[in-house]
Amino acid sequence: MNTKIKPFFLWRHLNKLRWLTLTLVFLMLISLPFIHVYQTYVAAHAYDLLAPSEKQLYDVMETLTAPLTNDPQEKLDAIKGTTWSGTFWEFKLSDPLAIVGQMAAGFTVYTPFLLTALIPVIFTVLFGRFFCGWICPATFLYELNTNVAALLQRFGIKYGNRRFDLRIKYLVLVVGLILSAITGSVLVATIYPPAIIGRELYYTIALGGFGAGTVFFIGTLLFDLLVARRGFCRYLCPGGALYSLLGRFRLVRIRRIVENCNDCAKCNAICEFGLDPLRDHFGQECNNCTACIAICPTNAMTFTLRPMDYPEQGAGHLGRQYRKIPALMDKEVD
Amino acid sequence: MQRRSFLQNLIAKATLLAGAALPYGVARVLAPTEARSDEERNYLRPPGALKDESAFVSACIGCGLCGEVCPPRCIRFHDRDGGDKVNTPYINPEEKACILCDKCMEVCPTEALTKTPRFDIDMGIAQIDRTACYPWVDRGICGACVSICPLGERAIGFKMWYQYQPIVKQACVGCGLCVEVCPHPSLPIWIVERSKGTVAGHTV
Structure with a gap:
């Protein structure tokens, strides 16, 4: 007990940073369509012909973007797109699932497009499903949805917490790719929530009407609420399946410091993905969201560089379970 | 319990219904795409799109x-109407036409829209109905399509000696600005696939 390993103090605050990035990504997806609409008004050079509501949007966007650039028509093109595929100052990034889906649909490999997924793939190999926890705009809504579920619980409505086989999502991925190959169109994009959200936000704001994707997404929210907590991400998401496979031997993972652990099981309760940090079971599903690090009352969770999880370390040394074993206690006293 | 059996019955029937609808759904997905109908004549792919429609659909993510x-916010997306073309872009020049600014070709991450020089773009070719166009039926002077054309003389011009009667030429890339600007309510100018155009038959 006297030789305590203290995790780096900032790890506890990573969860706040994660919420910040999730919020920023979501705000980006909302603001980009507005920016585009503003750009089209600028390009038309016809402020006087705009309807009053359009003028209002023009004025607001002009006020917001004036400090950034004096050439909105060209310079605001710097950031475009969604998490499915986007450009940042001429630098293109794409979702690895988009690459795989396109390869399945067309039986072709287009190298420039392949390279746009290089950085996401490298990050996924290092950090596992980090996209799911840190960037995915659907995660932002799904985690809020979990909070709604807790609220419903207070009003006496029980939310579903069924468990299924985690391998269903690999089946969804494979079937999605096979169907993509048969139909010759990238069908995985139609059931992949982050792609749906980016797209539907653009359709809704800039093109004046949402499509079938929104209906599907609401369906997944209800599934999460009534059937299984974060059920879509854990059991059905094809992207999550791909990232789980890529990040199976991820180098950066969370581990439990058994010396500090008191078996309170708060980590198991907070884990959105229903994993078992208390018994060192993270596996390929963990998305490094750091919620368990943030909630741990005894600083028993930290990051480690290991391609595999620690084997089960047994009861935490601060817990009651551990003190029941006298042989170990004696050792501890020395 | 009566309620339980009723619910069981309901679920069984719903499952049966869903199972029965499955073959139809699969058949619907696998069905070959229909030939372009007359209503679809103005649904164009953005400039630089792959020529082969199925290659374009599989390349577009x-x-x-x-x-x-x-x-100009002219690029819209197929949605529920799309079938296997869902989420792929189109331009309907009757609503809003392409201005050939090349931005979409530059930004496309896949080879679905590839960078193409302006005169090599092939979205289609304009077609004029000479039984409706105002100057062609001697109902006044117009020339809106000719004056809006971003490609100039090589794409559309007036018939020699008969001013204001527009003639489409081979350099037309089918951007659709002429369709957008045409004042005639029945739009006697529209875009067709290049192979279906009758431009070659025109006497200039």
């Missing part, structure tokens, strides 16, 4: 970037 950079 539906990211919507082309729409997001489009200055």
